Amino acid sequence: MPRVVKSPQERRAEFIAAANALFFSKGYANTSVNDLIQHVGVSKGAFYHHFDSKQAVLEAWSDDMLEQYRQVIGGLVEDPNLNALTKWETLLRRTNQWEIGQKDIMLGFFKIINMDENLQLKHNFMQKVSALLAGYYEVILCQGNQEKVFDAPSTTVTARLMVSVLNGFSEELTRKMLNTDKMSDLLDEVVVEVKATQLVLERMVGAKPGSMPLINDQLLHAWFTE
Known part of the structure; x- marks a missing residue:
């Protein structure tokens, strides 16, 4: 399956949406960077390309x-x-x-x-x-x-x-x-x-x-x- 390429704005929006969902379902303290990465379905490198934490x-x-x-x-x-x-x-x-x-x-x-x-x-x-x-x-x-x-x-x-x-x-x-x-x-x-x-x-x-x-x-x- 070809890799889906999205704009930086789209990826950023996806991580924010993931945070919105996970911070409420799991709690902020219990949500890790890996949780956000898995929720969006991208690599760790993709996360750190947009955010440092x-x-x-x-x-x-x-x-x-x-x-x-x-x-x-x-x-x-x-x-x-x-x-x-x-x-x-x-x-x-x-x-x-x-x-x-x-x-x-x-x-x-x-x-x-x-x-x-x-x-x-x-x-x-x-x-x-x-x-x-x-x-x-x-x-x-x-x-x-x-x-x-x-x-x-x-x-x-x-x-x-x-x-x-x-x-x-x-x-x-x-x-x-x-x-x-x-x-x-x-x-x-x-x-x-x-x-x-x-x-x-x-x-x-x-x-x-x-x-x-x-x-x-x-x-x-x-x-x-x-």
Whole structure:
């Protein structure tokens, strides 16, 4: 049988798909490079042509997730037909819908990158996420200042601070989710945190209370449906 020649992009995608499947079925710690190689059905040399370790596959997976998110958001923040508050609401809604649509994958991914051996990878990933979000927020803040719905000083600094607040909220929420056997038990507590975080952000940018929703009730309940 002739050898199947695939492009580097196709092989890379195959290893990421294998990692996605094996990290969940066997667990990250119990998945070896040989497991990935056997799952894809290639030689050891083919693996090391693309990656130098199992963790490198995980990093590629995280980069792919970030690219998926960019595509979900698309040109939203530059859309000239939307006002600043609509852009904010749509950005958060698309983000939440995308995450809920792959809830198990997201929770599994965050469980893996929170392992001690992957903390540097987590740091790198969060830096990329933070830079992307800060860019989105700054565009929305500048427009909101012009429209007089925000009164945000130094939009660059304010956007960065908004990211810090939301990262802290997400980190705490993820910690709780990964340390509970029953997601529904967290709902009441999370509702309080969502409202408090929203109020903090609105005060940071001088927005009218209630004008910058983080997540609607339907999507919030979807997160905590067993």
